[in-house]
Amino acid sequence: MDLYEHQAREIFEEHGIVVPRAEVTDSPEEARAIARRLGGRAVVKAQVKTGGRGRAGGVKMAADPAAAQLTARQILGMDIKGHRVGKVMLAQPVDIEDEFYVSYVLDRAAGGFLAIASAEGGTEIEEVAATRPEAVARIPVDPVKGVTSAKAGEIAEAAGLPPQSVDVLVRLWQVLVREDALLVEVNPLVRTREGRILALDGKVTLDDNARFRQARWGADETGHRDPLEAAAAAKGLNYVKLDGEVGIIGNGAGLVMSTLDVVAGCGARPANFLDIGGGASARIMSDGLAVILSDPDVKSVLVNVFGGITACDAVADGIVQALETVRLTRPLVVRLDGNNAARGRAILDDRAHPLVEQADTMDGAARRAAELATTA
Ligand SMILES: Nc1ncnc2c1ncn2[C@@H]1O[C@H](COP(=O)(O)OP(=O)(O)O)[C@@H](O)[C@H]1O
Ligand SMILES: [Mg+2]
The missing domain is CATH 3.30.470.20 (ATP-grasp fold, B domain)
Incomplete structure (x- = not known):
C-alpha cells in the first residue's frame, strides 16, 4: 500500500528526518487558517497517491492566507492522473x-x-x-x-x-x-x-x-481507483480492468493470462482479466458477467474454461443461471474443455441463447471473440 505524502511526512518526522511544518485539510477555509498558523505563505499540495503533482498543477505557492484558501479551493477536487484530490497539505515554504x-x-x-x-x-x-x-x-x-x-x-x-x-x-x-x-x-x-x-x-x-x-x-481506500475494479472487489472477484474490447472470463490465473495473449494474437485487445478460480457458481458467473458487461468498451465476451476440479457442466449451469439475472447485451463465446466438457456443451446447446455460441478450441474461441469485437 502506498501512503499519502502527509503520512510519509509524519513517519519521516518520527524518525528524526527534518520536514517542513505542515497540516492537512479538506476545506479551503481551514486552509486559510493553516496558512496563517504557518506564518502566512504556504505551499498548497494535492494529496494523491501519484507522482508528478507539481507538473499537473497540484503543488502551488500561496503568498498569503487568502491566496491559500483560493488555491486550496482550486486544487481540491482536481483530477490528477485519475486520482481525485480529497485533501491538501499546506507546508511551510523552504528556500x-x-x-x-x-x-x-x-x-x-x-x-x-x-x-x-x-x-x-x-x-x-x-x-x-x-x-x-x-x-x-x-x-x-x-x-x-x-x-x-x-x-x-x-x-x-x-x-x-x-x-x-x-x-x-x-x-x-x-x-x-x-x-x-x-x-x-x-x-x-x-x-x-x-x-x-x-x-x-x-x-x-x-x-x-x-x-x-x-x-x-488503515485500509487502502484508493487501492481500486477504477470503479469497475472496486465493484468487482466488493463482490470478491479477481478482476483487473484493461483497455480493450474483448471481455475475458477464465478459470486459473495462468489460463486467463494465456487467454489474454491469444486474444491479442488475434488482433483484438482484452478488456479485462477475470479469474473465477475453482468457482463456477451461478453467482460468480453472473457477478463476473455483470461487471464485464457494465464496461461500455466491451464488444464481445469470451469464457475460456478448462475443466479440472471444476467440471464443465457446473460452469455451463452457472452460465445458464447467470443468463437469468444478467441481460446479455453482447455476444458471448464459450470454450469448454476438460472434465465433463461434452455435458457442459450440451447444456449450453439446450439453452440456445441467440447471443451465446461455442467453440471447440481456445484458439478458435479467441479468434471468434476477436472477430465479433472488431466487426461490432
Ligand atoms: N515546502 C516547500 N517549499 C518550497 N518548495 C517546495 C515545497 N514543497 C515542494 N516544493 C517544490 O515543488 C516541487 C514539487 O513538489 P513535490 O512535493 O516534489 O511534488 P511532486 O513530486 O508530486 O511533483 C518540488 O520539487 C519543490 O521544488
Ligand atoms: Mg516530488
Missing part, C-alpha cells in the same frame, strides 16, 4: 538551494535492497535516469547489514550528495525497516540557503504482508 533524490527500494532480482540517489532531484528520477544515467547512483544494500553511517557515506559520495545528507540516509533506512516498507523515496531532499537538509516530498510503499503490524494506516 531551496539544491534538490536531491534519494530512495531505497526492494530489488527482488538481487534479493536485497537498492539505494538510488542523485544530486539532480526535483524532476522525476526516471527522466534523469533516461537522459543522464551517469547522474544516478545505484548502490546495493545488504538487507541484514543495512545502511550504517559508512554505507550512507558511500551512497552520498557516489551520488554527489552533501555530507549532511548522510544522517538522513541512515534515518531513511530505519524508516524502511521499522515501518515494513518496500520503498521509501524523498524527492526532493533539499539543501536550504542556510545549509539545512529537509525532506520536501515523500513516498512510502508499505509491504502488505506486514499490514497486521502497521494497522495505524
Whole structure:
C-alpha cells in the first residue's frame, strides 16, 4: 500500500528526518487558517497517491492566507492522473538551494535492497535516469547489514550528495525497516540557503504482508481507483480492468493470462482479466458477467474454461443461471474443455441463447471473440 505524502511526512518526522511544518485539510477555509498558523505563505499540495503533482498543477505557492484558501479551493477536487484530490497539505515554504533524490527500494532480482540517489532531484528520477544515467547512483544494500553511517557515506559520495545528507540516509533506512516498507523515496531532499537538509516530498510503499503490524494506516481506500475494479472487489472477484474490447472470463490465473495473449494474437485487445478460480457458481458467473458487461468498451465476451476440479457442466449451469439475472447485451463465446466438457456443451446447446455460441478450441474461441469485437 502506498501512503499519502502527509503520512510519509509524519513517519519521516518520527524518525528524526527534518520536514517542513505542515497540516492537512479538506476545506479551503481551514486552509486559510493553516496558512496563517504557518506564518502566512504556504505551499498548497494535492494529496494523491501519484507522482508528478507539481507538473499537473497540484503543488502551488500561496503568498498569503487568502491566496491559500483560493488555491486550496482550486486544487481540491482536481483530477490528477485519475486520482481525485480529497485533501491538501499546506507546508511551510523552504528556500531551496539544491534538490536531491534519494530512495531505497526492494530489488527482488538481487534479493536485497537498492539505494538510488542523485544530486539532480526535483524532476522525476526516471527522466534523469533516461537522459543522464551517469547522474544516478545505484548502490546495493545488504538487507541484514543495512545502511550504517559508512554505507550512507558511500551512497552520498557516489551520488554527489552533501555530507549532511548522510544522517538522513541512515534515518531513511530505519524508516524502511521499522515501518515494513518496500520503498521509501524523498524527492526532493533539499539543501536550504542556510545549509539545512529537509525532506520536501515523500513516498512510502508499505509491504502488505506486514499490514497486521502497521494497522495505524488503515485500509487502502484508493487501492481500486477504477470503479469497475472496486465493484468487482466488493463482490470478491479477481478482476483487473484493461483497455480493450474483448471481455475475458477464465478459470486459473495462468489460463486467463494465456487467454489474454491469444486474444491479442488475434488482433483484438482484452478488456479485462477475470479469474473465477475453482468457482463456477451461478453467482460468480453472473457477478463476473455483470461487471464485464457494465464496461461500455466491451464488444464481445469470451469464457475460456478448462475443466479440472471444476467440471464443465457446473460452469455451463452457472452460465445458464447467470443468463437469468444478467441481460446479455453482447455476444458471448464459450470454450469448454476438460472434465465433463461434452455435458457442459450440451447444456449450453439446450439453452440456445441467440447471443451465446461455442467453440471447440481456445484458439478458435479467441479468434471468434476477436472477430465479433472488431466487426461490432
Ligand atoms: N515546502 C516547500 N517549499 C518550497 N518548495 C517546495 C515545497 N514543497 C515542494 N516544493 C517544490 O515543488 C516541487 C514539487 O513538489 P513535490 O512535493 O516534489 O511534488 P511532486 O513530486 O508530486 O511533483 C518540488 O520539487 C519543490 O521544488
Ligand atoms: Mg516530488
